[in-house]
Structures are given as C-alpha cells and as structure tokens.
Amino acid sequence: MVISKPYSRVLIGSSGLAVVALLVAAVGQFWVYVNSGAKREEALNLTTVMLESHTPRVVWLPDDSATGRPMEDFTREQIVGDYVRAWYQWQLSYLAGKPIGMKEYFTTDALPKATASVTELTQQGHRLHQTDVDHYLQLHFYSADGQIVSFTDHHLLLKQRLYRTDTQEKLYTDQSVADYQVVMLLDDGYWRIKHMVRQEAAPLRIPQVEPTDRARFVRMEENQFVVNGRPFFPAGVNYYPQKSPWSLFWKQYDPKVIKADFRRIRELGLNTARVFVNFHDFGKGKVPPERLDQLENLLDLADDQNLKVLVTLFDFVGDYRLLNLTATDRQLEQILTRLNRHPALLAWDLKNEPDLDFKHHDPDDVKEWLNWIAGRARQFDPNHLITIGWAYPENAHLLANQVDFVSFHSYRSLEQLEQGIADLRRKVPQKKLMLEEFGQPTYRGVWAPFGKSEADQENYVSRVRDVLKRNRNIPYLLWTLYDFTEVPPDIVGNKPWQREPQKHFGILRADGQPKPVVNVLKP
C-alpha cells in the first residue's frame, strides 16, 4: 500500500503527538506516584477507621466481677473497632463470594474456619447478604499483659438474605438472635478473633427508653390528633428556606432565616411545618453533633412560634441492602434519642415516598427496611407518633399497622385524589389519614406555555380542601412555602421543563410576597 506524501506527514505528525502525549502522561503518573506516600493506616499499621456506613449498635454491659484485670476505655474502643470490622469484612466476603480482608481480623487458626462458610456458599451457587445489627458485650476476662480478651456478645442480631448467584433469586430472608462467646488476641496491632462459639440467647435486660409525660406530645386519641388534652388539627406546609432548599438546607442552616420563616407560617394561620433530614448530610451512621444541634434548634424555634414539626427522616436513602441497614439504624438512634422529649415534634415521618423505590428495588426489601425502622423508632422514641410518607394513596395501606397515622401525597386530579382516599379508607378504616404533600406550580412560560396561574393554584387548593373536608376532614400540608430560584438537578432531573415548574410550587413568591392561595389555607 502506498501512502501519499501529505497523508504520511499527517500520520507521522499525529503519531509523534501521540507519543509525546503518552510520555507526558507516563511522567505525570510517575510524578504522582513518587509524591504520594503510604496511607497512614498502612504505614503505621493502625486499625482502619470504621466506615460510617457500617455502624452496628454496640453496648458494653457491666463487666464480670472478676475479669483478671480492669480494662481501659481505649482498649475497649480498639476491641470494638476490630471486632465489628471483622464482622464487616466477613459480610463483604459473603457478598463478594470470596474472602476479602479477613486475615487482619482473625488469627491464623481461626481464619480457615471463618472463610470456609464463604467459599462453601459460593460453591453452592449462593450469595449471602448479611449484617450484624446489635452487639451487647460483656467482658469476662482480660489478661494481665493486655493481649487476650474473652467476652460474650449477647443477643447478637444477624439479618440475612440468601440469593442464588446465577439468577439473583432470593431464597430466603432471615433474622436470628444468639449469644456468641468470643476470644480475641492482640497480635501485630490488631485484635483478632480466635474463638467464636454460638449459643442460644440467654435472657437479657436491654436498656429501654421509657415513655415520659406523653400528654405534652401530640398523640392519637379516638382517631384524632390531641395535644395537652385538646384536639389538634395539623395544617401547614412542607418547608425549605427560600435560598437553601434540599441539599443546601443543613449545610447553610441559618437560625435567623428559620425563625423568620416560622413566624411567617404562623402568621399565615398554619400550625405545622414538614422538614426533611437528608441521610447523607446527617453523616449516615455517624451524625455530627452540630447537625443534631441544628435539628434541635429548629424544633426550639418552631416551639417559640407554637408550631408543630413533622420531621421526615432518611431523605435520599436509596439503598435497602442489608449492609446499609446499620447506618440508618444508628442515624435513627442518634436523632430520636436526642429529640424524644421535644414538645414541638408532631411525628417522625420515617421515609419520604418509599414507594417510588419499588421500581428499582425489591419492594419486599423496602418494606422490610421500613418495618425494621418503624420498630426501632418505637424503641428509641416511645413518646412521639410515627408515619410513612407514601407517594401514592394506593400504597399507603402498607405497614399501616406499624404507624400511628397514614400519610400520602397527591399531585393528581381531584377525582383521582377522592378515589384514592376512598380506596385507602377501605383498606385502613381505623387509621387517621394525612395528605402530607399536595400542590400546584404557578409556572407559565417557555417550558410550560399552558401552565397554571396563581389563581388556578388558589382554586386547586381550595377544591382539594373541599375534598379533604368531605372525607372526615383530613389534615394537610401543602408543597411548599416558597418559590425557589434554583432547584438542584438531582431532585427532579436537569430538564428545564421539569425544573422550572418545580421552582413555582410556593404559596409565597421567591421575593416573599404572598400568592392568592394563602387566602384558602387556614384550617
């Protein structure tokens, strides 16, 4: 083949450029390599910091009367870190179908025992999803030289799901509680499991949060909301500050803004605000103290205005695998135990629109998670009500026996709303309902030339209220207080015909001026 001269020049030139580019890239990689040191954990052989995504509950019970010697708090932390990490690596190994990172956490004679179940399950064509949820540790023995420890892991709660590897078919879902007698040795800076003997769970008195003066809190009596012995009818808005909605809310939390907005809500004749706790902004399983302070401050500010707050938890949680369970469990515990005596709290909304996740996750997994979280919420806060904010009334009957009132959202026609309520009533006749989200955008522009006006919005809300009144006066929370100037693309997508209407659901314009709809909001 003959290549003409101009082509050969181009070929040679581009080849030369490619070679130079490769050389520059190689030198760059080398430069990066020589300028990056070993990880601190590797260099100093330190225990790797526990992930915020695997945070089982660990409680030290009182030690035995004679343990050989007293144990230092530092050592307890080290043991817990390595013990929990051992379980985590085991879980990861089950997921991967082969042992991963287990040798640091098991002694050489224990390692084959721990890895055998991993490899045998893989040979069976099975894949185990497992997580350890609760550990109640009781120290029995700590050697004089601080190198051997014996303890019982009481009531170790394991949750499991077994799948076929080839078809991903779920073979079973299981949950078990047992006591584990454990011996660990300190070796090369790691506490490693040497022995682990499973025993049937002995009776154990687990510390519980006791209910307090519940009359102070919103309760359900004869299917009505009641506080301090008087009926309470929730009517309000879903709330984000105008300039910091969604993911900006907690990062740019400003008490002055919240205070002014809550006063505004009260001036509009409303009594309830619904707010959202973003799972990721709240540090997954390790909630930063400042976030708890912010949430408590928000409730205090609401209390100052005599408002009640419906706090929606786990916003943007979209992972219902067992390995993610403990992070949600810990976040729930940290938030609820901190605020379980706050009078401004109307209820805990355990999840916003979980039925939207039915499309991408196994609905049974979603329901299992909700069921779990509902049970734990009762443990951590026996004082307040709980609900689940279903996206559609046709799903709102799910887990109805776990909640105090049934919440759903509706952005559909009035006829569909009325029908949805009627169907839901048939399924859960005994539960109070709440329309937790509804509304209509007032955007009419390039991306929605036939969009609704502010007068349309007023009319729509007024007619929705008529529907709610006809149906035993269902409480309501409108979406939302403000029009927004920006909506993050991860909320409704980045298409302008989706984002622009989402900015205009407010009952107040972006500049704070009221829309006509405020005239039909008061309960």
Add this chain to the structure above:
Amino acid sequence: MKRFARYGWLCVALLTGCDDPPQQVAAGSVTLLVPDSVVAGQPLTVQIKTQRINLGESIMLSWQGGWGTQTMAQPVDGAALNVALPVAWTARSGAQVLRVWHRNTLVGTQTVRVVPQQTAQPLDLYLGAKSIVADGQHWSMITAIPTDSLGNPVKATTPVQFRFLRPNGQRDERMAQTHHLVAYQRITAQTSTGKTIVGVRAENVSGKEKELLEVPGFPVNFTIQASNYTPLADQRQNFRVRTNVLTDSYGNVVSDGTLVRFQCLDPNKTVRIVKGYTLRGVAEVSLENPGYEGSMRISASVFGAGKSNVLTLSFPENLKRIPVQVDQKRRLLRIGPLTESLDQLVPNGTAVTVQIDDRDPLAIETVGGYAEADLTGVTTGPHSVELTVGGRKVVLIINVK
C-alpha cells in the same frame, strides 16, 4: 406411622452415635427429626418429613453456627428424606441452627448443640507479662485456652491444673476451670529473682513449659570508689571509678545492663556525664585526669532509684614553668618547653590558650613540649598576651618586629 417414627429415630441415633433423644419439631409443612446434640465431627443425619411439599420440588437447608452459615439444596423425592449433613457442618461446636426453607418460607427449624470433644494437643498457653519485678507485689498471668482436636474450645468447667516451680525452689499447684473458654491463674512475684517454671495440664493433655522471669527491682543507694588514681592534673592519666554491687531492696543483684550515670565535676567547674552499665551488679567507668589543678567531685546514680556517695579526688598543680619566646623570623609565638614536676615534658596535646590583645582566644596544643601560635596578621609593636596552660594563667607583653 408411629412405628416408623420409632424406628426412624433409632436409625438416626445409630447413625449419629448420639445419646440424646431426637426432638420432633413441626414448623410449617415439614417435620424435623434431629438429635438435640451431637459430638463435634460426628456424622449427623436428619430426617425430614415433607408431606405437604410436592415431589420433584426442592428444599433448602441452612446451618447457622458461630463460624457462619452454610446451605444445601435438597430435592424432595419422597415423603420422608434422610439427609446426611456434611461432616464439616458438625465440626464446629456451639448451638447450630438447622433451618429448612421452601419457596422462601421457613418450614422447619431445630437447634442442634454440637458439643466439643475432649481436650487435645496442642494446649494453647499464654504467659504474660514475660517478666515481673521480684517485689512481692507485681504479678503476671498464665492463661490456658484448651481446645479439642478440631480446634473447638472445650466445654465449660473443664478442670485445668497449673503447677509452678518458683525461684526459691518452692513448688505450687493450683486448679482452675475453664469459664468463657479460658482458664487462668495469677502469678504473684516473690522477693527472690530467678525463673518461675510453669506446667499446665488439662484432661490429661500437657502443654509446653512456660517460664516467667522474676527480675530485680530498682537498686537502692550504693557506693563508688576510685582505683588506678594518679594525682596529676595532666589531662593524660586515666583512673577508674566503680560501684559496689548494686542490689534492690530485697538484696537481689540488679540486672546486667542497668544504666548508671556518673557525674564528674572538674576543677574548672565543667561537668562530665559518663554512662556505665552494670555487669553482675557492678558498673565501672574510666575517667581522664583533669587538666587543671584542684578537686574533682564524682557521684553516680540510677535514674529514679539509688544514688551513690560523692567521691572527691585532688589533682595538684603539675606544671613547673611556662617559657615564652617570639620567633620574629617565622612570626611565631613559641611556648615551651613546658615541663612538669619531674622535669618531664608535658604530654603531647596539652591544651594551651593564647589571647593576644582583644582578639579571639586561640586554642593550640603542645607537640614535644612546645606549642606555637601564629603571629601572622599581628601588627609590629608591643602586644599584651594572656596564656593559659593547665589552669595556670600568665600575662606578658611581647614585642613583634
């Protein structure tokens, strides 16, 4: 059917060799016939009655123990299945849960206690701390974690015998039982140093010999003395300072290598710190005679523990005279010959300090009894010179031409 169940149980008992009668558990649509307990490593056969499960379908068996979960699919080919579980499943002791699943539903469950075998070699023993101070107060610990031949911890309350041979020859024997997988004994120090030898036995299985060092504590106060001492302030001779035998409060000779810090205050008020290490209780250092006349004060100490007496040694003046000449031709200040009390020349390297006018002092040393200072750069005319040798100071005027 009842007769079959009776014979079925007999078959299971014979197959498993287990003494416990099987417990019949009905949960959902299967009935499990399985013993309550089995010895670790023994075969275990389970009889599963599957009346409500169609032939040709399969059930799933899961086995959950301390070391994880294992599974096995089992086709249903009759109303009663005899399933021999893998021996590996019964190899690990503890409460194992056998569950039977059908179509994602739990249809049967039974807990089987896998009991460990007798204690087997090797007997896991851990002794720590490895050494303790023989002060009658410090203590160490010997820990035994007996296991069977499959590596399972033996059953609780297994007796473990600890025998000790103490440094003073005393023999001691104590019994303990395993609790929470371990058995242990404290070993409290005596007051004489040496080794404590430990032997451990559990259920006729002996462990390896373990030994504990009982070491002396910190030394009490001690004394020092000088030897090979030549009373000349010549900065050339050496002498030795040694301690007596260092002992702790119980009379035990301190460990070899104990650091002793000797502090010497020279006649010119400089301080020298010299470190010595004990060997068989004695530390010794070699010190150089001072270059200045006067007394040297020496003391010794062990950090945080005993101190010595203060030893004072005298070093009289030794230099006889200090002749000085100016070598105009070579522009040198020539000091010497420097001689001592016996008219011998001072040792090579004797330090001489020369300060001309207000210039910086010049440090030079003698060679063959002479020290020479370079006068290059010194202007012609008279100059004040201050000489210091062996602690003696001489001031004179020289004339440089």
